[in-house]
Amino acid sequence: MPKTKSPSYTAPALEKGLDIIELLSRQEVGLNQSEIARALGRSVGEIFRMLMVLQARGYVAQDPLSDRYALTTFIFEIAHRIPTIGRLTAVAEPLMRELTRKINQSAHLAILGDGGVLVVGQIDAPGNNIMSVRLGARIDTWQASSGRVIIAFRDEETVERLLAEEPLPKGMTKAQIREELAGIRASGSEIRDSFVIRGVVNIAAPVIDHSGEAIAALTVPHIERVNDQIGFEACKVAVIEAAANISRSLGWNGGEDG
Known part of the structure; x- marks a missing residue:
């Protein structure tokens, strides 16, 4: 959830609608009208009016059996209309499909x-056997190979800000994280055991645009099958190569300018 600041101006109706959207974004099975009102400290009447508008605009839908409201995919669709994200995903998707077919990994x-x-x-x-991360999932910055790889290829100001703002993993210091970021930058990728699932090894590589800084990361949560046709090392090479191809499509020159 984004960090909030004290606003100079207020728009109560808008704030109520946004509160509902943010609340429902954290629910697996949705909430009914009374539960939403209770969670937000609002009256049922206030919530009803907001829900009717959000439903009419396609942001939420009501399950006719349980009466629970849940977010639709409309917000995600809107996010993909943002030019930078839309262009990124449009460029990356065919290359990612080619990669997953080649290595039989998600x-x-x-x-x-x-x-x-x-x-x-x-x-x-x-x-048939897959390991994947849900589209739209939000993961703690320092406990995701994707986040660490992106930050390793960002400017010092960004690194310092995120070290100050984002909670550090238990037992880790800023100095340790800086050392790991330096190693990622030196190798051009991160290969490490998953932070959350035993037996899974993350292969993550940066996606760099024309500015020379990472705007995204391509990650494969690698699982080892008995009859894999492609070995881990070949898989690692393929992931790094795919990330580089996405980067070149976004205007990265491969570091030719130094």
């Missing part, structure tokens, strides 16, 4: 968002 594309890493692209492996 792949996702993530960017830095407010308060975490946001998954904006996801392609499942073509086989």
Whole structure:
């Protein structure tokens, strides 16, 4: 959830609508009208009017059996209309599909968002056994290979700000994280055990645009199958190559200017 500041101006009706959207974004199965009102400290009447407008505009939908309201995919569609994200995903998707077919592993594309890493692209492996991250998932910045790889290829001001703002992993210091970021930058990728699932190894590489800084990361949560046709090392090379191809399509010159 984005960090809030004390506003100079207020728009109560707009704030109520945004409060509902933000509340529902954290719910797996939605909430009914009374639950929403209780959670937000509002009257049922206030919430009813807001829900009717949000439903009419396509932001929320009501389950006719449970009467619960949940967000639709409309907000996600709007997010993809943002030129930078739209262009990024349009360029990346065919290359990601080619990659997942080649290595039989799932792949996702993530960017830095407010308060975490946001998954904006996801392609499942073509086989029966898959390991994937949900499209639209938000992950803690420092506990995601995607976030660490992006930050490793950003300016010092961004690194310093995120070290100050985002919660550090338990037992980790800023100095340790800086050392790891330097290693990622030196190698051009991050290969490490998953932060959350045993047996999964993250392969993450930066997606760099014309500015020379990372705007996203391509990550494969690699799982080892008994009859894999492509080995881990070949898989790693393919992921790094795919990220470089996406970068070149976004105007990156491959570091030719130094």
